Amino acid sequence: MNVILPTDLSYCNSLRQRREKLAEKSDNPVILWSGKAASRNFPANQYPFRASSHFLYFAGLPLENAVIRLEAGKLELFYDNPPASASLWHGDMPHRAEIAEVIGADRHYPLEELAGKTTDAVTIPVQDVITYQQQCDLLQRSVSLTGKDLNLAQAIVSLRLCHDEMAVAELRKAAQVAVKAHQAGRNAVLSAKTEAEVRSVMEGVIIAHNMTCSYNSIVTTHGEVLHNEQYHHSLQPGDLLLADVGAETPLGYASDVTRTWAVSGQFSPTQKDIYDIVLAAHDNCIAKMQPGVEYRDIHLLAATTIAEGLVNLGIVQGNLEELVARDAHALFFPHGIGHLLGLDVHDMEDLGDMAGYESGRVRSDRFGLKYLRLDRTLRSGMLVTIEPGFYQVPGILNNPEFRNTYNDVINWERLAMFSDVRGIRIEDDVLITDSGTEVLTADLSY
Amino acid sequence: MNVILPTDLSYCNSLRQRREKLAEKSDNPVILWSGKAASRNFPANQYPFRASSHFLYFAGLPLENAVIRLEAGKLELFYDNPPASASLWHGDMPHRAEIAEVIGADRHYPLEELAGKTTDAVTIPVQDVITYQQQCDLLQRSVSLTGKDLNLAQAIVSLRLCHDEMAVAELRKAAQVAVKAHQAGRNAVLSAKTEAEVRSVMEGVIIAHNMTCSYNSIVTTHGEVLHNEQYHHSLQPGDLLLADVGAETPLGYASDVTRTWAVSGQFSPTQKDIYDIVLAAHDNCIAKMQPGVEYRDIHLLAATTIAEGLVNLGIVQGNLEELVARDAHALFFPHGIGHLLGLDVHDMEDLGDMAGYESGRVRSDRFGLKYLRLDRTLRSGMLVTIEPGFYQVPGILNNPEFRNTYNDVINWERLAMFSDVRGIRIEDDVLITDSGTEVLTADLSY
Numbered sequence: 001m002n003v004i005l006p007t008d009l010s011y012c013n014s015l016r017q018r019r020e021k022l023a024e025k026s027d028n029p030v031i032l033w034s035g036k037a038a039s040r041n042f043p044a045n046q047y048p049f050r051a052s053s054h055f056l057y058f059a060g061l062p063l064e065n066a067v068i069r070l071e072a073g074k075l076e077l078f079y080d081n082p083p084a085s086a087s088l089w090h091g092d093m094p095h096r097a098e099i100a101e102v103i104g105a106d107r108h109y110p111l112e113e114l115a116g117k118t119t120d121a122v123t124i125p126v127q128d129v130i131t132y133q134q135q136c137d138l139l140q141r142s143v144s145l146t147g148k149d150l151n152l153a154q155a156i157v158s159l160r161l162c163h164d165e166m167a168v169a170e171l172r173k174a175a176q177v178a179v180k181a182h183q184a185g186r187n188a189v190l191s192a193k194t195e196a197e198v199r200s201v202m203e204g205v206i207i208a209h210n211m212t213c214s215y216n217s218i219v220t221t222h223g224e225v226l227h228n229e230q231y232h233h234s235l236q237p238g239d240l241l242l243a244d245v246g247a248e249t250p251l252g253y254a255s256d257v258t259r260t261w262a263v264s265g266q267f268s269p270t271q272k273d274i275y276d277i278v279l280a281a282h283d284n285c286i287a288k289m290q291p292g293v294e295y296r297d298i299h300l301l302a303a304t305t306i307a308e309g310l311v312n313l314g315i316v317q318g319n320l321e322e323l324v325a326r327d328a329h330a331l332f333f334p335h336g337i338g339h340l341l342g343l344d345v346h347d348m349e350d351l352g353d354m355a356g357y358e359s360g361r362v363r364s365d366r367f368g369l370k371y372l373r374l375d376r377t378l379r380s381g382m383l384v385t386i387e388p389g390f391y392q393v394p395g396i397l398n399n400p401e402f403r404n405t406y407n408d409v410i411n412w413e414r415l416a417m418f419s420d421v422r423g424i425r426i427e428d429d430v431l432i433t434d435s436g437t438e439v440l441t442a443d444l445s446y
Numbered sequence: 447m448n449v450i451l452p453t454d455l456s457y458c459n460s461l462r463q464r465r466e467k468l469a470e471k472s473d474n475p476v477i478l479w480s481g482k483a484a485s486r487n488f489p490a491n492q493y494p495f496r497a498s499s500h501f502l503y504f505a506g507l508p509l510e511n512a513v514i515r516l517e518a519g520k521l522e523l524f525y526d527n528p529p530a531s532a533s534l535w536h537g538d539m540p541h542r543a544e545i546a547e548v549i550g551a552d553r554h555y556p557l558e559e560l561a562g563k564t565t566d567a568v569t570i571p572v573q574d575v576i577t578y579q580q581q582c583d584l585l586q587r588s589v590s591l592t593g594k595d596l597n598l599a600q601a602i603v604s605l606r607l608c609h610d611e612m613a614v615a616e617l618r619k620a621a622q623v624a625v626k627a628h629q630a631g632r633n634a635v636l637s638a639k640t641e642a643e644v645r646s647v648m649e650g651v652i653i654a655h656n657m658t659c660s661y662n663s664i665v666t667t668h669g670e671v672l673h674n675e676q677y678h679h680s681l682q683p684g685d686l687l688l689a690d691v692g693a694e695t696p697l698g699y700a701s702d703v704t705r706t707w708a709v710s711g712q713f714s715p716t717q718k719d720i721y722d723i724v725l726a727a728h729d730n731c732i733a734k735m736q737p738g739v740e741y742r743d744i745h746l747l748a749a750t751t752i753a754e755g756l757v758n759l760g761i762v763q764g765n766l767e768e769l770v771a772r773d774a775h776a777l778f779f780p781h782g783i784g785h786l787l788g789l790d791v792h793d794m795e796d797l798g799d800m801a802g803y804e805s806g807r808v809r810s811d812r813f814g815l816k817y818l819r820l821d822r823t824l825r826s827g828m829l830v831t832i833e834p835g836f837y838q839v840p841g842i843l844n845n846p847e848f849r850n851t852y853n854d855v856i857n858w859e860r861l862a863m864f865s866d867v868r869g870i871r872i873e874d875d876v877l878i879t880d881s882g883t884e885v886l887t888a889d890l891s892y
Binding site: 039041042044046047052088090127129206209210225334343348394395396 | 535574649668780794
């Protein structure tokens with residue numbers, strides 16, 4: 001466990017408050033598993049352990065192979081003390097009693113005692129398959145997001161949607177380190193020879209702060225490949241480099257930041273034109289956000305801003321409202337304007353759209369809306385990303401069906417003049433506050 | 447797949463030679479799975495994919511969710527082309543036909559066609575649980591290292607034990623990048639304030655070379671915790687920093703290197719005394735290694751050198767041979783002198799001791815031998831680590847049973863004078879050659 005045990009009593013109290021709130025919403029005992037580290041290429045060579053976010057939310061520590069049971073606001077911890085022989089290889093590890101005190105557990109037991117305490121319990125399926133099988137075995141039923149487990153998931157969503165003070169404090173730390181990583185990346189791009197070198201500098205900042213990456217970094221001159229995890233391209237003077245890199249604190253809270261830089265330090269006129277459109281979309285969105293506003297409308301505002309910018313540049317033609325209604329903007333901005341952010345970089349996405357979509361809402365089939373991960377009324381305490389982009393995705397722009405559908409609104413010859421803009425994205429982490437917003441990544445320039 | 451497709455024909459030929467050699471040793475069709483990426487905290491947030499090493503050895507590329515079938519030296523590739531929609535998110539990915547050509551597959555099919563071709567097939571269990579279940583389902587039996595699967599594992603061990611030219615070329619690359627990481631680490635330690643900062647610089651070098659860490663780095667002022675994965679300690683002037691950091695090439699080949707540095711840049715006299723003993727053990731071992739030598743004897747040579755050094759320092763007293771026979775050295779050097787190195791940092795350890803222990807040999811119960819991972823006669827083409835160490839492990843030195851057993855040979859007062867030496871290890875990667883050895887990490891100073 002790469003974390004120093006918090007000694008701050010307020011930490012313990014925050015966890016207790018979360019559990020008390022859950023108790024108000026759940027009649028059944030709740031059992032949450034942390035999971036186990038996954039083997040990489042042989043059993044002793046494991047991926048760095050990441051505890052289940054639901055476990056982290058209520059138990060507060062990234063304990064491996066631990067279980068908590070919550071009933072009427074009381075916490076029971078099930079965790080095996082390390083065997084004496086483990087100290088040779090792993091040093092002194094905190095014992096169950098010590099951990100129980102730090103997280104405010106009312107009682108604590110060895111793992112095997114969980115078997116007798118599973119009656120009527122509800123849970124959330126974990127990601128690692130071996131622990132998932134244990135969940136099913138111990139509860140003597142299949143575990144999925146149905147029935148009373150579904151009720152639990154909804155209760156947890158209602159708690160985790162709006163962050164408490166402790167979460168915000170951690171999310172600020174994650175944001176600050178991402179800001180530093182991007183500041184270092186912006187400098188590095190001027191002298192680096194490859195994508196990998198810039199990635200190295202940025203992830204180096206995260207590692208130096210004893211954090212981990214909250215997702216696999218995207219650091220690419222091919223920003224048009226939205227989930228690009230290749231880093232082998234060399235940097236050419238006219239290239240843009242898109243860097244989507246975030247940090248995760250040892251307690252599991254994430255940040256998610258994207259910047260796009262000119263490798264030469266200076267945008268070409270065409271790159272500047274498009275960059276300014278993306279930045280305008282970003283700024284417009286943040287300016288409009290406050291409690292009560294629909295996030296879907298923020299997405300559509302970004303779409304409208306991008307469409308308007310492209311009309312002004314002569315790449316797109318037509319009536320703005322019609323263009324957005326026809327999803328013409330999505331040819332260049334095919335993804336959503338952002339998502340929830342918290343313990344997960346797409347917060348609670350293990351629950352599908354349950355967290356992202358307000359009860360009764362479902363994803364649209366529309367080309368310009370189907371990748372929107374969040375459709376809720378904004379509330380104070382929500383943390384969301386705002387990440388407009390412009391991309392020339394060959395799979396979209398060369399698709400005969402799209403070309404046909406949008407042939408009347410795209411000036412292809414004009415577009416060809418912007419061929420040095422493959423992909424631009426600007427992404428910040430925006431906390432909704434009572435009075436509007438606070439951009440947690442505001443220290444980072446554009 | 448973070449790898450550029452090799453266009454070198456010799457690459458394809460090397461893979462073919464490996465498969466032809468396997469065909470000579472295996473009567474049954476061989477099916478090998480690459481595995482799938484594991485989910486971290488939600489399905490879309492995955493750990494970086496690592497293909498099964500046995501798959502990599504014969505197929506040569508880190509393809510996710512791919513299967514190869516080998517029969518009579520012929521290779522069939524089972525792999526699904528990316529769906530058209532994937533190009534939006536992942537860009538143009540190589541198609542099966544292209545991959546088949548690069549790796550020299552004789553035929554290629556969609557994955558679903560594998561189901562009809564599993565009769566009498568043998569395999570090796572993969573690490574990821576979902577793919578493992580598929581192995582059992584498709585072969586319609588439980589898969590474990592028994593029966594004809596065991597024969598296959600033994601055949602693969604016999605091939606992978608001694609590296610071919612292509613493997614050595616990759617292993618050299620991995621070693622060179624580890625050397626650079628350690629050179630950077632040695633400089634960084636002089637100005638860094640925390641373990642995490644040194645780790646950052648070292649892993650940064652690996653990332654900048656578009657490689658990955660071959661295992662979770664150990665960068666610690668508490669070298670006495672052998673598998674320490676914490677990085678939060680601050681560096682104090684009198685500390686030693688132990689850094690065990692290795693690189694893995696995109697094709698999967700590993701290096702494994704340890705150095706121990708004085709945070710101040712200068713060892714104290716006591717630190718220097720112990721360091722010189724560990725270095726002498728390291729040098730003595732490498733000087734004796736050549737084809738035909740027993741690796742176990744190399745381990746015992748390290749034990750003897752360390753015991754001798756400690757006798758000379760007055761920490762231990764007694765007859766050298768007796769001390770080693772009684773495992774007195776293991777109080778301070780409790781692990782083995784090293785292990786096989788190849789596609790896995792503990793090469794083929796997914797097969798248990800099958801690779802490490804020559805047929806008919808088993809692990810000793812002796813305190814000084816039970817952690818030895820390799821007990822074979824050295825042969826040209828083997829790559830092994832040599833990693834002697836000295837540690838003051840509280841779990842050992844404060845253990846009343848050990849204190850009692852070894853009370854007559856340890857001068858505890860004298861030992862107390864060396865309290866500023868918690869842990870020292872020096873580790874290099876040593877290739878056995880026809881004429882003796884070649885240290886792949888020789889460019890790194892001590």
